[in-house]
Amino acid sequence: MITAFFDGGARANPGPAGYGVYIVGDDGQVLAELSGSLGIATNNIAEYNGLIAALQWAVDHDLKSIAIKGDSQLIIEQMRGNYKVKNEGLKPLYLKARVLVMQIGDVSFEHVRREYNTEADRLSNVGMDGNT
Numbered sequence: 001m002i003t004a005f006f007d008g009g010a011r012a013n014p015g016p017a018g019y020g021v022y023i024v025g026d027d028g029q030v031l032a033e034l035s036g037s038l039g040i041a042t043n044n045i046a047e048y049n050g051l052i053a054a055l056q057w058a059v060d061h062d063l064k065s066i067a068i069k070g071d072s073q074l075i076i077e078q079m080r081g082n083y084k085v086k087n088e089g090l091k092p093l094y095l096k097a098r099v100l101v102m103q104i105g106d107v108s109f110e111h112v113r114r115e116y117n118t119e120a121d122r123l124s125n126v127g128m129d130g131n132t
Contacts, residue, residue, distance in 0.1 A: 001026060003067040004054035005112070007120035008038075008046025011128055017041035018127020019050030022119035023057060032057055035123040037130035047072040048093035050124065051079070055100035055107070065106035069117065076111040 003024050010017035021034040034053050038046055051070065058066045070076055077083040078094060079101070085094045101107045114121070 001065060001067050002031065002058070002063060003069060004058065005117050005120040006047070006050035006054045006068065006070045007117055007124040008043065008048070008050040008072075009121075009124050009128060010041055010043045010046050014040050014042045016128050016131035017043075017046040017049075018124050018130060019046050019053060020120045020123025020125070020127055021050055021054045021057065022123060023054065033119075033123055035127040035130070037127050039131060042089070044072070044074060044087065044090055045093065046124065046127075047075045048090060048097065050120065051075055052093065052097050052100065055097055055104065058107075059100055059103050063104055066104060067108045067110065069110045069112045070120070071112055071114045071117040073111050076109045079109045 005022045008019040017038040019036050023032040078085050085091050
């Protein structure tokens with residue numbers, strides 16, 4: 001099973017934002033490192049952009065299953081269907097992520113503590129730094 005760790009952040013919230021994705025294979029081999037700058041955005045928008053980048057990578061590589069791990073409990077629980085998406089700004093991102101999940105088929109979501117998401121965090125900082 002391929003695993004994608006995602007993260008996103010904004011300095012000042014909202015502020016200069018970026019996302020990071022760290023994708024590994026069963027054997028721990030790094031398959032991809034993704035990061036992106038988002039201009040001025042919130043932490044949650046940045047987190048969703050990280051998730052969408054991970055899911056899009058899976059679609060682009062014709063994966064039919066992937067494990068998604070992130071340290072944003074809000075995003076993970078929204079994707080699991082346990083939390084409603086109340087923020088109007090997040091709804092389009094949530095819907096885009098749902099479409100990508102349907103294209104893949106088998107997607108699991110797991111909340112991990114921040115210390116287990118250090119590589120995605122590092123990459124999200126690369127994205128945030130790209131805003132300067």
